[in-house]
Amino acid sequence: MPLLLLKVNRLSAVFWDVDGTLADTEMDGHRPAFNMAFKELDLPFVWDEELYNRLLAIPGGLRRVKLHAETCGVPLSQDQLDQVRDRKRVHYLERVRQGHVHLRPGVKRLLQELSSAGVQQWIVTSSGSASVMALLEQIQTQIPSFDGVVTSDDVASGKPAPDGYLLALERSGANSAASLAVEDSAAGLSAARAAGLRCLLTPSPWDADALRDSYDKATAMLDHLGDPGEQATVLSGASCHDGTVTLKYLENLLSVPDR
Template structure:
């Protein structure tokens, strides 16, 4: 299995999405948003298709401006109170371990408290750089999260590889000028637009070296 040319490139940093890329939080997310939708009179089918979008942006789609602050506080409360069933996705722990001494970061649409709660619940050893939706003016699909992650690592976004599972997250990465590797964990392969696509992180390995980081197909 090749990686459509990614294996021939050298990167200064790897930037990971979190939910759906490193951890499977699907059940917890669904439970929280399903309850929120019932409480706010939103039909369940209207909640679909928002993978990778910050909660504040989703709330803004359904509630008038004077109710949004309360709506955001409520979904944050629901998500923070439910981290049951989180699981580390295949290859995620190994990927982070391989990059422990190399520049890498997580850029997530979660808020900082929720990101820390999910990381703790999963048991992952997270990178030191963690960019969350409450740290940027515009969340995904805007490029801001990945631009800030690259800035904090002191690297050029054009020399970063982003690992994502969601179309809007990939859109954010491309807008930031990053190379993209998609994992087919939450979205059908044909809906993912990336430089290379794999089933999950167990299908690749990261190799830091003196000149940078390479990504290879797993043996």
């Protein structure tokens, strides 16, 4: 009796989100940086972890500030918002340089495996270029170089709009059917899907419950990418051998019927 072999597609490219996906930037990076900016500018806001967790449902840091201020009855002018952005950026970059931001489990391992296999790897983020480059400078000795970077400075609309992913697909020349996005948020998932990409979702601990309604939209969803001794838990999608996301696992996801 002949053996039936499952055809596995070759992975062309992986597009990585940054905040909350590559690294835990939010709670120990962006949040305290915003609080320091608020204090410097005499603004009556303090974002603790519980509040910031809720505010993360709003994509884009400055939009988050604007809407929160309006909710508090303290509408901010564009000049004030620009000042918050500029001061927050200074404090965030300093926190990155001080080592407060760390890679999530499995990220370093998978980046190295994909690089060795010749898979293109791009960053696609709604963050600004300065924040992204500061993080990459801090972690550049730990990880291989990315093939390209698309930030909010490169597109008209950030996530959940697909603009960033569409631009990355164009610049990389990658086939969307043979590529994957790795995301941690509902906005990122929506952006990837709108660009025709399958998406592996690895929500941050504070986002997992809020993303339960997104399970059926992601190709697979795990709590993180997994490392030896720190196994990932599959929340939806294909089982993950040994609890670590590998090149083989990602290529298997390409064979999953698109939703």
